[in-house]
Amino acid sequence: MIDYFSVFTTGGIVLWQKCYQPVSANILDSLVADIFIEDRRGKAGSDSSMTKDRYTVKWTSSNDFGIIIVAVYQSLLQITFIDELLASVKKLFTTLYADELKAKDSDHLPVCHFGDYFDVRYAELEKSTAGRKPVSAVAAAAAAADDAEEDSEDAGLKSEDLEKDELEPARNGAGSKSPKPLKLSGLAKRGGRRGGRGGSKSASPMSRESSNGDDSSKKSAKKKLRKWDADGTARDVSDDEGPLDFSASKKANGSAPDDDSAVNSQLLEDADVSKWGSKTKSGDFVLKDLSSEINSILASSDEKSDNSSGSVLSSGFGYFRNIIGSKVLSEADMENALNGMKDHLMKKNVAPEVAQHLCDVVRKSLVGTKTGSWTSIEKTVRVAMEDALRKILTPSTSVDLLHEIQRVKSGSSARPYVISVVGVNGVGKSTNLSKIAYWLLQNDMKLLIAACDTFRSGAVEQLRVHARNLKKLTEREGGKIELFEKGYGKDAAVIARDAIAYGNEQGYDVVLIDTAGRRHNDTRLMSSLEKFAKYANPDKIVMVGEALVGTDSVQQARNFNAAFGPNRNLDFFLISKCDTVGDMIGSMVNMTYSTGIPVLFVGTGQMYTDLRTLSVPWAVNMLMS
């Protein structure tokens, strides 16, 4: 069911992993990078799951230990217990290996023999859900077969496969029936579930039994639990009394009237015995101990977290800790600082949605960590926020336009490099296009400007003026620039295609395409962009967005990014009019956040030379000032 499960440090060292199905390292790497570095979780993605291609990833993390736990499985499958599994693995792992993980800079890698714990817990959860969810018989059979294989592999009991196969039909029968008696009563409900589990399947019956026992005696003290453990085992060996005690009661409660399950239990008993035969005694003990240990750990950490909340002394001490530092941060501690930070960001024109997300990121990254010495919470939050902003604004691939143009120009099939600008009306598409043109002319490129705004009157003339100016400016240095125009009213996509063909014939280096401005929520206008992308197929599609726009920039970026069809996205943003907003450059963050596409250029004035590349430290400074 699960393809891959792993516990790794934030440093990238895998502490423990289990691979059920081979998942290529590339996919894993890109998943981890997407989730934890690029923060690309999709629009619908919650903060603990992501679906990409055919895989779904769920994760949880523990900041105080610096570990991340991920489970990867096929998106087709609905695994209901994943969250529970992740939570319990986190608890188990942090409890069992606390010393190993906390030990900074020990002389060996943290050794985590977690496999047995995981298998037991996994089997438990799987069983508990097998009875609960309405699975189709086929799916159940498939799953059962799957697990039977896996577990038998684990135990090295290949010979048992046959027996299990025989069991399967019966198990499935019980599995699909068991939900019915669930409606009995509180106690019966528990038992019923057990019954369902027991009936549904069991690759390692011993673990099932022990889990039954543990669960039913969960409310009693730990010691008692252990005592039973030993007792149970002892009886297990001598006769059938021990396991029958529980299985009998549970079957009476659960799917009692079913002859099927009686047979089933009988069969299981047989399987049980045969397992005894082939398995070493010590091995079985381990299994049982683990199960109870797991449950006691899970129970104890619950208590601990209850105790830790609210004590006058600790809160008083916490105040001093805030001044001196070395305080373990909780969500409540950060609430004030984060609210302040959110307001601050919103004043900088960051959309509320984005500001909230940033605060969530910071909260997540800080909760459970210790503040540095002499560092207040506010300072810590601030530093974390700077990091988060830097992470959003830094591009994940570097864009070197000149280099790419050179490559296309000198490649085997030389052709002009095509850049097109899109955007909402009046953001400065033509102006910034000519700024880019000026820069390219300075670098001895031959340019063709295609006037594909065939809608707004004066658009072509405007470009003609730009082209003339640029020609005059760079004539002495041998710049070559020409305007390709076809008048008004024609289809922009066709003109663009013709322009590129013309540019190719005439040996131009770069074709710059200007498009008509369009409102991002006008589907009629936006839909023509898809055709445009198909016909012109630009190397780079630049969206020009103005720094002046506020919250709407999120939606603008999203809609434009989605307008070019499923296989084409924007390549980068050019944020214009940055000189008009001072330090309120939040739109940059909005746009990069909502699409994951970097800001490359920034327009800073009215001159042809007033184009700059984005400096991330500058932007972060502006936003945090």
Add this chain to the structure above:
Amino acid sequence: MSAEDSPLIPLEGTEMAGGGGGYPLPVYLGGLAIACLIAFAVYSFIFSKTHGVAAAGPTFIIAGPSGAGKTALFTLLRYGEKSTTLPSIEQNISTSYRLPSLPDTAKPFVLIDTPGHQKLRQSMFDVLQVSQAARTIHGVLFVVDASAVSKPEKLREAAEYLYDVLRVTEKVRGGSDVLVAANKSELFTAVPAKRLRTLLEAEVQKIRETRTKAIGKVGLDGEKEEEEDGDSATVGGDGWLGLRDGKPFRFEDLESDVMVVGGSVETGKVDDWVGWMEERAVN
């Protein structure tokens, strides 16, 4: 010391008891609390100094693009075993790395493995700059996947990162030593170290051409000139790296000593790299 200390304690005690008549008890408790606080504050202040790890002791930094094998190299060097890895999100830091050939009494090294993802590289430059300023840097191990550089975009990525690293190492007089560790030499597609060197030089040459012509960064208009008259003649504020003599770029032109050495973390063939570190360790 203890002989001196012991008479002091009763002395203090008697003084406090004698003066105790004048002040109510809470004042004493408060004073005691403040004293404790100060003691704790001093302690934690001293402790906080160790946070600037890179400045604390002789440092080696592992850098390089994502997927090159940095973290695996880190665990191999530090723990003697190669770990399975996923992309790093944070740095791996060891403050007690001991080179095998050096005696145990020698000061241990700080070994920092930095994330290779483009979005996280800033942390590497921070550490590098801190350690250069504190003169604790002994070398940068720039790990490159030698089997991937046959793809132009991978070569480009590696060269761009290396270029940025060199621009920082060239800032200080004499430069810092950089080892380009051509990892994964066990793979069939791996490029030999010599070839990698020429590939990287050619790529850096291209990068410095285009970087010089690139549009300036916003908000840094004034700083450009400042950078230009830095210590070193081999790095200009405009992104020029190496000598301005019209010849193609060569690593030899730099003040930093750049070596390209092959090896493999997978098969444990890292002796040459460790040897390089040992050479730098004694400096």
